[in-house]
Amino acid sequence: MTSSRSPVSPAPFEELLPSTRRALLHRIAVAQSEGRAPSLVAAVARDGRMVWSGSRTSVDGHGPDADVQYRIGSITKIFTAVLVLRLRDEGLLDLGDPLEKHLPGTAAGGATIAQLLSHTAGLAAESPAPWWERTPGELRPELTDVLGSEPYLHPAGRLHHYSNPGYALLGSLVEAVRGVSWEQALRSEILQPLGLDRTGTQPAHPHAGGWAVHPWADVLLPEPSEDLGLMAPAGQLWSTAADLCRFAVFLAEGDERVLSAESVAEMRTPAVAPEAGGWDDGYGFGMQLARSGGRELAGHTGSLPGFVAGLWISVADGVAAVALANATSGPMCGSLAADLVRIVADAEPRFPEPWRPLPEVDEHLLALTGPWYWGTHAYGLRLTAERGVALAPLRGIGRASAFKAAADGTWVGLDGYYQGETLRVVRRPDGSVSHLDLGSFVFTREPYGPEASAVPGGVDPEGWRGI
Known part of the structure; x- marks a missing residue:
C-alpha cells in the first residue's frame, strides 16, 4: 500500500x-x-x-x-x-x-x-x-x-x-x-x-x-x-x-x-x-x-x-x-x-533558480570584476548576491571559491581551497587598485604586469621576450 x-x-x-x-x-x-x-x-x-x-x-x-x-x-x-x-x-x-x-x-x-x-x-x-x-x-x-x-x-x-x-x-x-x-x-x-x-x-x-x-x-x-x-x-x-x-x-x-x-x-x-x-x-x-x-x-x-x-x-x-x-x-x-x-x-531533476539581476550596483565593486592573473594563470572575478564575489579559473580546473563580504571591506572564503582565507583589495596611494591579495597570493590585472612591486620576487625588467 x-x-x-x-x-x-x-x-x-x-x-x-x-x-x-x-x-x-x-x-x-x-x-x-x-x-x-x-x-x-x-x-x-x-x-x-x-x-x-x-x-x-x-x-x-x-x-x-x-x-x-x-x-x-x-x-x-x-x-x-x-x-x-x-x-x-x-x-x-x-x-x-x-x-x-x-x-x-x-x-x-x-x-x-x-x-x-x-x-x-x-x-x-x-x-x-x-x-x-x-x-x-x-x-x-x-x-x-x-x-x-x-x-x-x-x-x-x-x-x-x-x-x-x-x-x-x-x-x-x-x-x-x-x-x-x-x-x-x-x-x-x-x-x-x-x-x-x-x-x-x-x-x-x-x-x-x-x-x-x-x-x-x-x-x-x-x-x-x-x-x-x-x-x-x-x-x-x-x-x-x-x-x-x-x-x-x-x-x-x-x-x-x-x-x-x-x-x-x-x-x-x-x-x-x-x-x-x-x-x-x-x-x-x-x-x-x-x-x-x-x-x-x-x-x-x-x-x-x-x-x-x-x-x-x-x-x-x-x-x-x-x-x-x-x-x-x-x-x-x-x-x-x-x-x-x-x-x-x-x-525529476531540480529546477534551477531563475536568473535575476542584482538589486543594486556598486560601481567600485563592478570595477573589480573581470580577468585577474595569478602569475600566468587567468582567473575571473564576478559579483554575487549581498556584495559577495566568486573567483574561478577561466580555463580548466583550479582553485575556485566563493567569498562573502566582511564588515571591514574584505571577503572571506566560503569553500574550496580558500575557505576561511581573506581576499582584500590593495590600493595605491592615489586610491586606485594595485592588485588583489588572497592569503598572500597576488592577483594582478596583467600576467606579471609592469607594476613589479606587487609581485613577490619582482619582475624581470626586460619584460616578455622570444627565444
Missing part, C-alpha cells in the same frame, strides 16, 4: 509524477521482498516537505504509514551531535577542548570533542561484554562500565574508527554542561522546536515490534527492546518516516531555533575518511557522508536488534529519503534510502 500523508500538503507542481511514484513503490517492494522484512516503510522529502511515502505488509494487522514508529539506531547520533554543536555555538565549549575540561574523571578525557564527534578519538567500537544493544542499560551505571579498562585502541586523531562508546561520552558531556538529562535536552532543544512529536526514547503507539527473521526459514523470533541507559545517545531513539523527513529538511537547511545553516553544513563537511573505502565515503560531525551515482549524500544508517534504518540527503538535489524496517538483518535500508533519492533526483 502507499500513503501520501505529509506534514504539509504539497502544492500541485511539487507532487511527484505517477511514473516516479510507481518506481519508488517498486523499489521498496523489492527491498521488502528480498530483505524478508515483516514490514517496511519509506518516505521522500523534496524542497522542504514530504512528498511521498509508501509501505509494504503490516504492523498489528494494518499497513504501516509514515506515522508508525520504528527504532532508528545510530541515526540517534545525529541528534546527539546537534546538541553538542548547539553548546559550541553558544560559546559553552570549543570542539578542540579535551573532554576532561567539561566531563572530568573519564578514562578518555584526553580525546577532543571534535574527535569524539567524528569517531577519530581512537576509542573501541563497542563497550565491554555483554552485547550492549541487548542488555539493560542499568547494568552499566557508570561511564567506566561503558569504556572498559582500556578504552583506546588507536592513537587519537590518527584514523576513523567508529565508536559507540564515544557517543555515550558525548551524551554525558551534554548533561554535564547543560545540567539536565540528555533526554530532556533532546526534547526541549530539538524535538519540540522542530515539531518531531513522534520521536522519543520510548515507543508510543502505533509502533512496530522488532523481529529476527530466520536465515533459512520464513519464521520469526521477537527481539528484546532494551532501554540503553548511558548508551542511549548512541542509538536509543524511536521515530517515524514523517518525523525523519522533517529532521532531514532541518539537516539540509538549518533552523535558527535549533542550529544555523552554517553549523549543519559543518556537520555535513568531511572530518576524516573511513578506515576503508577510500574517499567515496567519510564522516563529518555525527553524519555519515557518501557518494552514490555521482551525487554527494549526507545522513546515517542505523540498526538495533529487530530494526534497521537509513536516512540520506542530497542537498544539491533538494531531496531526502528515509527507509525503516523491523528486522534485525536483511533489508539494506541505507542502500534503499540512497536509491530513493536517486530515483527522484534522476527522474
